[in-house]
């Protein structure tokens with residue numbers, strides 16, 4: 001099969017590699033759409049993922065969808081040809097975290113595209129059968145790939161323990177911010193504000209506000225708001241303190257974005273005097289079926305999220321476009 005392999009920072013090569021065989025309990029997926037996540041850029045640009053260095057030329061890509069191409073031993077569904085979305089956080093099901101319902105914190109977690117496990121920027125990938133979920137005809141491959149960032153938003157919204165009367169602010173209106181806003185809106189929230197410095201990205205939350213659920217969005221360029229719950233979705237490490245500044249006393253801050261650089265400093269007076277609860281959210285768990293249903297029912301709109309399409313041969317261009325953070329593109333999509 002053809003695959004995009006990362007040899008060194010910014011050195012991606014399209015190569016012929018052996019097609020993976022689905023092992024027992026696995027399915028082989030013919031990949032149709034891969035969304036490039038800003039978290040993929042760490043490895044692409046720096047050659048390591050938070051200090052973890054690949055021991056082989058890595059295939060990246062963890063937000064993806066495709067068709068079932070083959071079933072491994074002991075797997076009898078979904079049938080070959082089924083269009084599926086994939087939850088890329090593969091837990092062991094046996095450790096103390098899995099047994100206590102924290103599968104996303106599994107001590108033996110496997111995450112395709114995080115070293116040393118190859119990801120989906122290839123024609124095929126073998127996945128555990130439990131990680132795939134069928135897509136109805138009305139849900140596109142691109143929407144299927146975007147169920148992963150939607151899952152991140154749903155998980156963060158669950159951690160926040162939202163009530164409809166809560167006010168919420170979101171820092172960052174990229175794909176994660178947009179997905180988290182849409183997820184939060186399904187809890188019935190009506191007071192939602194977004195802080196986004198890129199003008200092109202401020203249009204999207206306005207569009208969301210026009211849908212029948214009718215959430216009111218404010219555009220906040222300085223900290224003029226006190227929200228019950230603040231979601232930091234930008235991944236900008238200075239935004240963690242900004243999120244605390246936006247939270248009301250006894251409020252909550254949910255850190256959804258991955259702060260970059262990793263080390264965060266903040267004025268401790270802000271969370272201390274306000275007695276804030278700070279929650280760091282880790283990927284997602286058990287969100288795939290719910291995400292697909294929300295898209296299929298129209299409660300969540302990922303189909304009109306601003307995307308730009310690339311072929312597998314253009315993987316490097318898709319990565320560079322993501323690095324450039326254009327206001328009119330929330331995700332680059334590679335179709336292998």
Ligand SMILES: [Zn+2]
Pocket residue numbers: 037038039062063148149
């Ligand atoms: Zn991602």
Ligand SMILES: [Zn+2]
Pocket residue numbers: 091092093094095096097098106107108109
């Ligand atoms: Zn586990």
